Amino acid sequence: HFFLRSKMAPRLHAELILPMVDELKQEANIPLSSVDAFAVTIGPGAFTGVRIAMAFTQGLSWSLSKPVVGISTLRVLAYQGYLKFKIKRVVVLMDARMNQVYMAAYTMGDDGNVTCNIPEQVCDIAQAPFVLEEWLCNARRNLDVDGLAVNGLEVDNWVAVGSGCRYLEEMQSRLEETHNRSGESQKKSLRLLSPNAVESQFPCMAEHLAALSERDFLRGVFCSALDLEPLYLRNNVAVPSQSLSFSAIAAS
Numbered sequence: 324h325f326f327l328r329s330k331m332a333p334r335l336h337a338e339l340i341l342p343m344v345d346e347l348k349q350e351a352n353i354p355l356s357s358v359d360a361f362a363v364t365i366g367p368g369a370f371t372g373v374r375i376a377m378a379f380t381q382g383l384s385w386s387l388s389k390p391v392v393g394i395s396t397l398r399v400l401a402y403q404g405y406l407k408f409k410i411k412r413v414v415v416l417m418d419a420r421m422n423q424v425y426m427a428a429y430t431m432g433d434d435g436n437v438t439c440n441i442p443e444q445v446c447d448i449a450q451a452p453f454v455l456e457e458w459l460c461n462a463r464r465n466l467d468v469d470g471l472a473v474n475g476l477e478v479d480n481w482v483a484v485g486s487g488c489r490y491l492e493e494m495q496s497r498l499e500e501t502h503n504r505s506g507e508s509q510k511k512s513l514r515l516l517s518p519n520a521v522e523s524q525f526p527c528m529a530e531h532l533a534a535l536s537e538r539d540f541l542r543g544v545f546c547s548a549l550d551l552e553p554l555y556l557r558n559n560v561a562v563p564s565q566s567l568s569f570s571a572i573a574a575s
Contacts, residue, residue, distance in 0.1 A: 362536030416487030
């Protein structure tokens with residue numbers, strides 16, 4: 324059973340998080356000292372939000388000598404995609420701004436475990452479709468005898484979730500343009516970026532983080548507050564200075 328508090332409130336993390344924890348304590352009727360562990364998404368995502376969430380969780384963990392389960396935002400989104408569409412192969416695309424996406428691909432096991440097939444990474448939108456194409460082509464090279472599946476999973480049966488799905492059409496166009504220039508058949512690329520379902524309005528939800536973190540905790544996958552680290556995937560978080568200078572001049 325989960326006790327939940329959730330609210331979509333950009334830039335209000337710091338103001339909301341403490342009152343929400345107090346409300347949950349009262350509703351569950353347990354002191355924080357009896358909690359087994361704390362869980363947090365470690366990114367990627369908005370840098371301020373990631374830092375606030377991690378700092379708050381580390382503070383609770385350190386003060387109460389409790390372990391922390393840190394889980395990638397991309398992994399949580401993939402799990403949500405699986406729960407919604409009941410399809411085990413999930414591609415996650417998160418808008419990373421600056422003409423980039425955070426991306427990864429996962430396969431959901433019958434035992435509830437999540438296997439990462441495309442490593443979590445930040446990728447230029449111009450390059451992302453070719454990363455996806457390579458993944459799906461490699462899967463086809465390992466087709467089983469019926470020519471449809473890899474380890475029982477249909478190769479072309481996959482879904483895409485996350486805010487970066489808005490770029491799927493642009494990615495498809497880039498593939499087509501590349502194959503046209505090289506004289507390759509378009510049939511392959513046309514099928515590759517045609518997921519069974521697409522969901523772009525897909526915020527990361529606390530109950531799914533809780534479900535994954537409970538599974539990790541029971542398997543012994545956790546760390547101390549001091550060892551918890553963010554998953555930023557990139558260090559550059561601002562528009563290059565040349566662009567900023569140009570914008571400032573244009574606006575003056």
